């Protein structure tokens with residue numbers, strides 16, 4: 001009886017292990033990130049796509065398509081919005097960068113890109129996946145951005161004015177001692 005239970009446990013374990021063991025195939029995790037600290041109307045936004053292959057085989061014919069930057073809302077500056085990567089080896093990362101410029105200010109929901117790839121060399125169909133979505137961000141108007149920037153110039157000017165006394169006082173002391181010394185020197189010359 002004991003033996004039977006023991007062998008049953010072994011069989012169950014074997015079945016579990018076999019079920020977990022997938023045939024060698026690629027599995028991609030794709031992150032879409034906005035690298036800017038500030039999003040400003042008419043200024044570059046850098047978008048980075050990182051493809052991480054967590055599978056056990058190379059991913060082939062990887063295609064990243066980002067339809068979220070509509071030409072009405074964004075000017076395309078550089079990088080392909082429809083990028084093709086021939087091969088991503090297992091346990092490696094490949095990244096791709098796109099630069100766009102927003103035409104308008106306001107809230108914008110940055111959504112995911114679509115990803116297609118072949119999980120194995122002989123896979124009959126392409127695997128469909130999506131990247132992560134950066135989410136909603138506020139694109140500030142150029143005018144507001146410029147105002148914020150010029151207020152930093154005002155801060156700098158205030159800082160310069162505040163530091164002026166600390167420079168002016170030593171100079172005044174030096175100047176007065178110098179003129180005292182010169183008076184003394186002149187006086188001693190008379191003798």
Ligand SMILES: *[C@@H]1O[C@H](CO)[C@@H](O)[C@H](O)[C@H]1NC(C)=O
Nearest residue numbers: 031050051052053091092093
């Ligand atoms: C690939 O990227 C992932 C997630 O960004 C990171 O955890 C991993 O360490 C990277 N691997 C390599 C080989 O760079």
Ligand SMILES: *[C@@H]1O[C@H](CO)[C@@H](O)[C@H](O)[C@H]1NC(C)=O
Nearest residue numbers: 108109110111112133135136
């Ligand atoms: C942004 O878009 C995603 C996907 O369409 C949606 O799930 C999410 O709720 C949206 N976020 C906002 C703040 O509208």
